[in-house]
Amino acid sequence: MAKSKTLFVCSECGGSCPKWEGKCPHCGSWNTLQESRDSGVPAHRFAPLAGASPVRSLAEIEARELPRQPSGIAEFDRVLGGGLVSGAVVLIGGDPGIGKSTLLLQALVSLSRAVKVLYVTGEESAEQVALRARRLELVTGEVDLLAEIRLEAVMAALAEQQPSVAVIDSIQTLYSSELSAAPGSVSQVRECAAQLTRLAKQTGITIVLIGHVTKDGTLAGPRVLEHIVDTVLYFEGDTHSSFRLIRAFKNRFGAVNELGVFAMTDRGLRGVANPSALFLSQHEQNVPGSCVMATQEGTRPLLVEIQALVDTAHVPNPRRLSVGLEGTRLAMLLAVLHRHAGVVTFDQDVFVNAVGGVKITEPAADLAVLLAIMSSLGNKPLPKGLVVFGEVGLAGEIRPAPRGQERLREAAKLGFSVALIPKANAPKQAIEGLDIWAVDRVDAAIARVREAS
Numbered sequence: 001m002a003k004s005k006t007l008f009v010c011s012e013c014g015g016s017c018p019k020w021e022g023k024c025p026h027c028g029s030w031n032t033l034q035e036s037r038d039s040g041v042p043a044h045r046f047a048p049l050a051g052a053s054p055v056r057s058l059a060e061i062e063a064r065e066l067p068r069q070p071s072g073i074a075e076f077d078r079v080l081g082g083g084l085v086s087g088a089v090v091l092i093g094g095d096p097g098i099g100k101s102t103l104l105l106q107a108l109v110s111l112s113r114a115v116k117v118l119y120v121t122g123e124e125s126a127e128q129v130a131l132r133a134r135r136l137e138l139v140t141g142e143v144d145l146l147a148e149i150r151l152e153a154v155m156a157a158l159a160e161q162q163p164s165v166a167v168i169d170s171i172q173t174l175y176s177s178e179l180s181a182a183p184g185s186v187s188q189v190r191e192c193a194a195q196l197t198r199l200a201k202q203t204g205i206t207i208v209l210i211g212h213v214t215k216d217g218t219l220a221g222p223r224v225l226e227h228i229v230d231t232v233l234y235f236e237g238d239t240h241s242s243f244r245l246i247r248a249f250k251n252r253f254g255a256v257n258e259l260g261v262f263a264m265t266d267r268g269l270r271g272v273a274n275p276s277a278l279f280l281s282q283h284e285q286n287v288p289g290s291c292v293m294a295t296q297e298g299t300r301p302l303l304v305e306i307q308a309l310v311d312t313a314h315v316p317n318p319r320r321l322s323v324g325l326e327g328t329r330l331a332m333l334l335a336v337l338h339r340h341a342g343v344v345t346f347d348q349d350v351f352v353n354a355v356g357g358v359k360i361t362e363p364a365a366d367l368a369v370l371l372a373i374m375s376s377l378g379n380k381p382l383p384k385g386l387v388v389f390g391e392v393g394l395a396g397e398i399r400p401a402p403r404g405q406e407r408l409r410e411a412a413k414l415g416f417s418v419a420l421i422p423k424a425n426a427p428k429q430a431i432e433g434l435d436i437w438a439v440d441r442v443d444a445a446i447a448r449v450r451e452a453s
């Protein structure tokens with residue numbers, strides 16, 4: 001067998017180089033190359049391999065639904081696409097202290113009523129985990145616990161115990177003694193995840209990896225981790241608020257962008273089955289700079305308040321800041337406002353925020369951002385009971401958003417009375433209690449709102 005050799009792998013793009021360099025030659029990122037180990041197995045083998053899978057035609061393969069094991073926590077199952085699939089590897093990331101360990105402990109306790117489970121803790125001692133379980137008043141009789149950080153020991157325990165579901169808390173604390181790199185380094189994280197994934201596929205054990213995110217919001221360790229695992233979930237939400245969101249970023253066994261909503265309590269995380277009104281702030285009266293949008297997260301509509309503050313800039317480069325919304329789209333929307341509605345903001349600071357720590361990535365938020373900015377600039381509240389959605393194009397057109405009907409129905413259910421929406425989303429049948437203002441241009445939308453307020 002060829003000798004294994006050292007490689008340097010970029011944590012941004014996953015590209016490799018034979019020697020260390022300050023700048024990754026593949027993606028141009030600085031200080032991202034980290035030592036890794038090349039297994040040295042030759043890339044090509046031309047001889048037939050014993051035990052290799054045969055080539056089969058797609059038509060002859062029987063398609064069956066994958067058996068799923070629901071965790072019993074409805075919101076968690078929703079993001080997983082219905083439950084944990086046997087042999088799947090799930091990566092769950094989030095800021096420290098956001099509730100990853102708590103959620104997984106709750107899920108394991110619930111799962112342990114049906115199947116054998118194992119919780120591997122590398123961050124906290126077994127006593128600390130037990131203490132937490134007591135505090136949350138979880139009955140933990142059936143949950144097996146292993147306090148271990150050596151990968152080889154964890155693998156041996158998994159192979160011996162054969163649990164149906166195992167949680168590794170966290171992947172950054174694990175280390176393989178075959179690598180010289182420190183625990184938490186790119187090569188360790190990658191190697192440990194790859195070995196555990198192989199084990200999961202061979203044995204059918206479902207493995208949930210807990211991972212920490214760095215300050216800029218990405219999982220520490222290489223992006224390649226996201227390619228290795230089947231499902232990537234992220235905890236979102238403001239650490240200061242008592243709500244926690246879990247979003248599916250990648251899911252081989254379900255829909256992406258599905259959102260699970262939890263409330264933090266002193267007895268752990270509780271699912272919020274109907275979260276639509278969570279992200280609206282409670283104003284007594286309509287205030288300038290606030291606009292409610294109907295967004296669609298996975299399979300469920302959600303109403304979110306978008307806030308904007310436009311204020312005279314005292315610096316030559318006015319600030320544009322967005323929280324929970326895309327910053328690049330903000331600059332684009334301001335340009336559209338100028339060009340197609342004659343609204344000038346080059347001497348103004350513009351701040352926009354999605355209330356409640358929710359992140360909105362869909363372009364259907366454009367119209368709400370635009371109207372919130374207009375409202376703040378003119379210091380005039382938007383009409384009462386207004387809900388909006390729609391994407392704004394560079395030519396000033398308003399483009400339709402997917403699943404318009406569901407958004408409208410959710411808004412009507414929560415008592416909104418007027419919907420300003422793209423023309424193409426206008427419902428064929430009237431929705432009870434909801435006036436529809438269908439517009440196809442930015443200037444028409446602004447004129448419609450001005451008329452009414």
Ligand code: TYD
Binds near residue numbers: 098102103263
């Ligand atoms: P923890 O699950 O340890 O966070 P992470 O594993 O993501 O770092 O949670 C942090 C603390 O918050 C812990 O002391 C328990 C507490 N907590 C509650 O009291 N109730 C809850 O619902 C959650 C999620 C956490």
Ligand code: MG
Binds near residue numbers: 100102169
């Ligand atoms: Mg933890």
